[in-house]
Amino acid sequence: MKIQEIIVVEGRDDTAKIKQAVEADTIETNGSAINDETLERIKHAQAKRGVIIFTDPDYPGERIRRIVQEHVPGCKHAFMPKDLAKGTNGLGVEHATKQAIRDALQSVYALREDEQEPIDWRPHLLAYGLFGGAQAKTRREQLGERLNIGYANAKQLEKRLTMFQITVSEFEATMDQILLEERQQT
Incomplete structure (x- = not known):
């Protein structure tokens, strides 16, 4: 399975695991302290090929997702359920099976902010x-x-x-x- 978009992940272990599951390029944020240089690379990737944000299902992962989405609108999002991302040493994409990664990347969402009537949830x-x-x-x-x-x-x-x-x-x-x-x- 080849992914056209560039996948934003948290670190090297995530990149290694994703490359075992699919053919894709990644940008690593190196944790939740995302610097301006990394955000610029993500902006460039979004303009050229599109971006999928695929972070760990925990607070730091959600923080990274919000920061990237705020600075680079229009990114797609892939989510990993916590129970599929649990490992003996923690929680993260790097602990998921290849199939769980493929499934998450096949269920990508694109955020749209068009003129749809808002729902009071x-x-x-x-x-x-x-x-x-x-x-x-x-x-x-x-x-x-x-x-x-x-x-x-x-x-x-x-x-x-x-x-x-x-x-x-x-x-x-x-x-x-x-x-x-x-x-x-x-």
């Missing part, structure tokens, strides 16, 4: 218990994994659902399935 999030309840965090984790948008807290979830243009029907069908599985387990 709060009533939907409340109705499905995604704010403040005992199961809220677990449900948000499952939703993020199934929609391939990554885990987010309640406030960030609203933003991601909008940015990735998830439809209400797609959201409701996914949440209905999650709730059905919850009921079947009890």
